[in-house]
Amino acid sequence: MTLVSAGLVITARSPINSAMALVSTFFFLAGIYVLLWAHTVAVMQVLVYAGAIMVLFLFVIMLLNLGDAPHRGKSSVTRLLGGASALGLLAVLSVTLGRTNPMPANLGPQAQATFGTMAAIGQSIFTTWLLPFEAVSLLLLVAMVGAVVVAKSRI
C-alpha cells in the first residue's frame, strides 16, 4: 500500500494529486512505525508531516495556481538513466540489507514497557542529546526567518 501510494506521488500528473498521494503515504508509514513500536514517532509523523508540511505544500500549490502541467517530461534518456540508477541502488541495498540479522531484539518486559514511549525519548533528548536539540531549534528559527525573507516580495 505504501509503495502504491508512493508510486502515485511520482506518477501523478497534477501536483495536487501528488500531494494527496503523499498524505496517504505518510499515514501508511505512521502505521508501519507503530508496528515497529515507535508510537511517539508515529504521532509526530502524522502531526508534523501529514499536518504541517502538507498544509504548506497545498498552500504553495494553490498560491501558484498550478493546474495540470503540459506534459513535457524529461527526455527518455533521462528517464532511462534515472530508472537504471534507481534500480541499481535498489539492488545494491537489497543485497546489503539481506545480510543483516533479520530478527528483532528480544526485549525484556521492563524494556517493553518503556521502549519508544514519550518518556524514554524525552529523557534521551534532554540529557544525552541536549546540544543537538538546541541546535535543531535554532535551525528551525533560522529557517522560519529565512523563509519569510525569501518569500516576501519586498521588505
Place this chain on the structure above:
Amino acid sequence: MVPITYYLLLAAALFCMGMFGVLVRTNALVVFMCVELMLNAVNLTFLAFARMHGDGIGHVSAFFVIAVAAAEAAIGLAIVIAVFRSRGSVNVDDIRTMKH
C-alpha cells in the same frame, strides 16, 4: 514477528522511488515531495534498526530528521515561490541561469 529485513527492504524501495522521482520529474514542487519521500525512507530505516537493537537512540535520530525536514520544506517552498515570482515557472528545466 515480521523480520526487520522486510522493513529495511521497504525503506530501500521507498528511497529508490523518491530518487527516481527527483531525477525524472520536472515540477519543482513534485521534486520536493520526492525529497520528503526519501527522508521518510531514512526515518523508517532508523526506526527499524532501533527496533532491531532495542535501542531508543534511533527514535531520537528520527525526531531530528523530522525537524530538519520541516525546516527544509519551509525554505524550499519559499525559494519556489520566489522563483515563480521572478520567472513565472516552477519547471526545473527552465531555471538555468546558474548553468554554464
